[in-house]
Amino acid sequence: MTVISARSLDLTFQTGDGPVHALKDVTLDVTEGEFVSFIGPSGCGKTTFLRCVAALERPTGGTLTVNGMAPDAARKARAYGYVFQAAGLYPWRTIGRNVSLPLEIMGYPRAEREARMARVLELVELDQFAGKYPWQLSGGMQQRASIARALAFDAPILLMDEPFGALDEIVRDRLNEELLSLWRRTNKTTLFVTHSIPEAVYLSTKIVVMSPRPGRITDVIDSPLPAERPLDIRDTPEFLAVAHRVREGLREGMEAA
Numbered sequence: 001m002t003v004i005s006a007r008s009l010d011l012t013f014q015t016g017d018g019p020v021h022a023l024k025d026v027t028l029d030v031t032e033g034e035f036v037s038f039i040g041p042s043g044c045g046k047t048t049f050l051r052c053v054a055a056l057e058r059p060t061g062g063t064l065t066v067n068g069m070a071p072d073a074a075r076k077a078r079a080y081g082y083v084f085q086a087a088g089l090y091p092w093r094t095i096g097r098n099v100s101l102p103l104e105i106m107g108y109p110r111a112e113r114e115a116r117m118a119r120v121l122e123l124v125e126l127d128q129f130a131g132k133y134p135w136q137l138s139g140g141m142q143q144r145a146s147i148a149r150a151l152a153f154d155a156p157i158l159l160m161d162e163p164f165g166a167l168d169e170i171v172r173d174r175l176n177e178e179l180l181s182l183w184r185r186t187n188k189t190t191l192f193v194t195h196s197i198p199e200a201v202y203l204s205t206k207i208v209v210m211s212p213r214p215g216r217i218t219d220v221i222d223s224p225l226p227a228e229r230p231l232d233i234r235d236t237p238e239f240l241a242v243a244h245r246v247r248e249g250l251r252e253g254m255e256a257a
């Protein structure tokens, strides 16, 4: 089933310095349960595309459906959870109360909030930390808490905008492994923005390579890698071949821009 369908999507921002063509002719289908990474240099429209899916930006051309609905309707139907680059946890709330905040806003009864909070904290292996405050957790743990918050209302789609960009390499590796395992267990359709080629290749079933000025898709790679991916898969010829194709796509996009 197609979860996200973009047809000739265009978005031009009108700015004081003139128009900025952030997305040009973006056509893409994402099917249920896929893990799709968006990779490309700064300004190629990765975040803008995610924001269109989330109905936070309105395209100036083309069509976009999310779960068969207009993005506005999908947002009202709570079709997605959103994870940002900064964990964005409220320092005066415990981890548990941060994670259950969207459920409070949506009016879930207390017992259900507690049950859902416990379940998602267990999913990200933070069940022992529900009563701690954000500053008592490492950066990686805070980011896991923000993933738990996005999962709390069990939306079918997970939108992740560079969630691990600010973390060091070792922590990032571990979170990549955990995210892959989480995705397998929950089967959420995931859209993931990154600047890292290894991260995109390691995580994805599909990699969308983008280039700037104007922001457009230059390559879409269906990953030939198996579902089971230990971290050392990154040293295999299959992995390196996909990484090479992504790198070439990025290079050609830059030359054409």
Ligand SMILES: Nc1ncnc2c1ncn2[C@@H]1O[C@H](COP(=O)(O)OP(=O)(O)OP(=O)(O)O)[C@@H](O)[C@H]1O
Binding pocket: 013, 014, 015, 020, 021, 022, 040, 041, 042, 043, 044, 045, 046, 047, 048, 049, 215
């Ligand atoms: N609200 C806005 N108003 C005007 N221009 C914008 C707005 N949002 C984004 N842009 C411009 O649109 C282009 C695409 O931005 P976007 O943030 O989607 O890129 P990106 O690929 O996510 O970049 P990065 O990797 O740096 O996050 C950029 O040139 C940016 O300056």
